[in-house]
Amino acid sequence: MVALSNSWQVGAQKLTERERRNLANDPRNLLAVDGPANQKKSDGDAATWLPPNKDFRCRYVATQVDVKSTYNLWVTQAEKDAINRVLSTCATSEPTPFLGSTGS
Template identity: 60%
Template structure:
């Protein structure tokens, strides 16, 4: 049978996205171009690791205690002194944490400067502080891998451990959806590409508020 001139090839059938899946949530994200980085400063997101949940521990220690194994704390039962990241979800390597000599970072799944260029520069200070300290957006990872990521989004950087990419991208989708951070077209396409390979990947949930307590707003 002759093929009509000018017809485009048929595309492959898209993978069905399931309600509650990260793949389904991608289409709900706003798509816009990246704004300039003008005015970005880490301090615009408040003092690092503020105790926004008022549990007496800084956010960094909360995440270390959550993500490390064999955790050892100071007498205050809050300050994490040592532990094991087994393995680092980004590199797949086991990494030891020792306070003061750490090879472990706390990564923002959605980098602060990435968020700044995709909506956060117009937020109230309390929302930026909440974003920077939301456990949904934080993960203990190896320092080397984290620093190679920089402020990359899903279109420019992914973990070398391919088996973690679905969970990683699902986390980014969840954070951007919760806070209304937009994505670029290239970023959306990268998210879809990864999540199409794991259509059952659930969208993670977090119950931290999107506004920090008033005492932090002056930061």
């Protein structure tokens, strides 16, 4: 869900080796997808890429927020705006994780 390249850009370089390994193997952060979809996403965040399946976007974004929060990764302002935009369209039964501050 959170691309490893993106995670490095937003704070993973400050994690210990064990924390980085946990992030890379965290089941919440792993999703089986086809090659073309993975290539389109690349290291994109919610501001630059969302799943083409609109019904999955709420869960996808909520999971990204959960993973980034767990590993103390930050988001850019553009990503925070995109996250808030997506989550504002979600049904009330969808989890709406806390989104901390932006940073760089």
